[in-house]
Amino acid sequence: MATPRDVETTKPDGQAPAEPEPTTQGPPSGQRPGRQGSIKLGLVGWLRWGWRTLTSMRTALILLFLFALASIPGSIYPQRGVDPGQVARYFQDNPTAAKWLDRFWLFDVFGSPWFAAIYLLLFISLAGCVLPRAMLHIKEIRRKPPAAPSKLLRLPYGEAFEGELTVEEAARRLRRKRFRVVTGPDWVAAEKGYLRETGNLLFHLALLALLFAVGAGALYGYRGNVLVVEGDGFANAVAAYDRFMPGQRVSAESLEPYSFTLKDFQASYVAAGAKQGQPIDYSAKISVQDSPTSAPRDFELKVNEPLDVNGTLTYLIGHGYAPTFKVTDGKGQVAYEGPVPCLAENQATYTSECVIKAPDAEPMQLGFLGRFLPTTVPNGEAWVSVFPGAVNPTVQIFPFGGDLGMKSGVPQSVYQLDTDGLKPLGKMSAEPKPLAVGDTLELADGAGKIQFTGVKEWISLQITYDPGRLPALLAASAAVLGLVLSLTVRRRRVWVRMRDGKVTVGGLTRTEGSGAAFSTEFAEIVTMLREE
Structure with a gap:
């Protein structure tokens, strides 16, 4: 006896066979709908989720904003550590308001528990966010530029010209432009701009060092x-x-x-x-x-x-x-x-x-x-x-x-x-x-x-x-240097292929918003490679 799967039905006018109606199967006995495949994190899972959330860049930026926001009352209200006389006059002129402000440590902002909590969370967040990125960047620096793609003219920047250019000469000219160069049988791959990510990491590591210096000064000063x-x-x-x-x-x-x-x-x-x-x-x-x-x-x-x-x-x-x-x-x-x-x-x-x-x-x-x-x-x-x-x-x-x-x-x-x-x-x-x-x-x-x-x-x-005064100054200087590098340096790659008397040059930039600057640089590179 044939089953429904063995029978092929056709519709009139040569239409395709009708698809079988989907069957609805309820959940097994004792299992509620909507709870199929639910995952229980457990204690370890929740701890791992909390650590990933705390060490994310978004959380670090939020804590950095809160750190700056928490510093504002220190410049609005007189501080006991700077001018206790002004604090005494504030209590004399505004006794009721001063009593409530003092309960929230607003006359000693930088020694308050809530400011210390923001400070410590920011320190942990930056450390957990930046240190893994630094290790990845070290591996990235040691990695060689990738080989030349097969279709260089399909890249955002590409140009071809007739010429007798050798791989060794092209590599030499690109090294003169301070590119890192890797050569193949008939191609040259070059890349530079690693200092952009280095500057970005230097800025964040300097912030971490600055927080550490401030903490050391508060501990030993x-x-x-x-x-x-x-x-x-x-x-x-x-x-x-x-x-x-x-x-x-x-x-x-x-x-x-x-x-x-x-x-x-x-x-x-x-x-x-x-x-x-x-x-x-x-x-x-x-x-x-x-x-x-x-x-x-x-x-x-x-x-x-x-x-x-x-x-x-x-x-x-x-x-x-x-x-x-x-x-x-x-x-x-x-x-x-x-x-x-x-x-x-x-x-x-x-x-x-x-x-x-x-x-x-x-x-x-x-x-x-x-x-x-x-x-x-x-x-x-x-x-x-x-x-x-x-x-x-x-x-x-x-x-x-x-x-x-x-x-x-x-x-x-x-x-x-x-x-x-x-x-x-x-x-x-x-x-x-x-x-x-x-x-x-x-x-x-x-x-x-x-x-x-x-x-x-x-x-x-x-x-x-304050024993952390000089380290804090050095960290602040390093942060400025890192910010300058991250804003001015562009990451870009250039490939050159020599085949049958034809030289093909392709390039792309790995930094958003730097197309106009790289367009000029790419034209200069092509002109340099054209030189006899």
């Missing part, structure tokens, strides 16, 4: 901030810093044992005209001892001209005024005498705020709010400063008495005075008469007196040691 008043000194020890941020591998013995004394600070400004008050130059004259046993040497510290002691750099980053006071309590004893650093509330005129605390005064502790005016002039019933230089320095004093809370164990800022629990000494005025140098203010209730004795200046310094 340190930085700190200190404020020094004229006449005072500084020794490079942990206890002498106002703020010290060491790397994980840094100990107290790692610090370079140098010291210096601030002998004088001079700031010059434009005296008149439309730009009056703009700074011209800052100069700090210091006496430096490179080690405890070395002789002192003089050094002039300027902006962008740091002091360098065996790789430890001291930068001048800020300055201000430190008026000197003598506070005498109600019993006639000197409760405080010396300079008081003030923070500028107006950078144009350097009108500054000061806080003086005398916790040892008797019979009550004394605290003072001061407003320092470098160049004082009357403005109606008020007093203002019109120039940042100390031409006519005065200070307005607001005295208070009571418990300063300094013995409670709670740390206090030297730039702030909590007046809530203090009693004003005398009638408070919004614009008290300023004191000139040498003037004395008698306090009410027999609490004592305060004398304005003179004016000094202070400088704020950032001291850094």
Whole structure:
């Protein structure tokens, strides 16, 4: 008995035989439709997928963009590692916003956990992406150019001419053009432009080295901030810093044992005209001892001209005024005498705020709010400063008495005075008469007196040691070189075939967008090969 497959049917009018109807077969019992052939990756499969995703070029570019984006808050908000005074003023002016910003480490961006996470992921991604490509490129460089195709005139660039050119002569002329050459029985293959991929890899390897140098500097380096008043000194020890941020591998013995004394600070400004008050130059004259046993040497510290002691750099980053006071309590004893650093509330005129605390005064502790005016002039019933230089320095004093809370164990800022629990000494005025140098203010209730004795200046310094600084510079230079090579070098191939007195030349470029330049070069190569 014949089966349907054995019977051949034909349609009328000679049409082709009809195809059998497809049969629909359901899934085996117990297997759901749509799940046939599904693959379970498992733990190893998911790890392999995650590694391939992390080390892809797309992920590296995304992380590089996030790295640049994460650096923006470091230039918008003041950083504790650069200028802690600005951070303190931000907290004073915007206490609520500063509290929330500090929770997200926006005043210490480059030391935050989220910035470190982006940094480490970028480092791993670049390493996993670039190193395999570098190995492949090494193999590619060692590979010989391919043999000449059979139809050279079908290439994007091709030309033929009559001539008696030998394989050896064609190879010699192409080598003169710095091509890598391989010869056959009647053909020559030449290629150059490997430096394009070399430059591309050099750029990415340099980025990897740059990240490594920055990481090594953060691990083995340190930085700190200190404020020094004229006449005072500084020794490079942990206890002498106002703020010290060491790397994980840094100990107290790692610090370079140098010291210096601030002998004088001079700031010059434009005296008149439309730009009056703009700074011209800052100069700090210091006496430096490179080690405890070395002789002192003089050094002039300027902006962008740091002091360098065996790789430890001291930068001048800020300055201000430190008026000197003598506070005498109600019993006639000197409760405080010396300079008081003030923070500028107006950078144009350097009108500054000061806080003086005398916790040892008797019979009550004394605290003072001061407003320092470098160049004082009357403005109606008020007093203002019109120039940042100390031409006519005065200070307005607001005295208070009571418990300063300094013995409670709670740390206090030297730039702030909590007046809530203090009693004003005398009638408070919004614009008290300023004191000139040498003037004395008698306090009410027999609490004592305060004398304005003179004016000094202070400088704020950032001291850094970064062993990755030079490697980072070299890596950045290598990255620029690699970028130049990858943008200027073109990969191209040329073949020459000599057969029966006819020379056929073909060429192609392996770099997009370089056709016009290679067209001119190809014409020059053909002209060179035509030469007798």
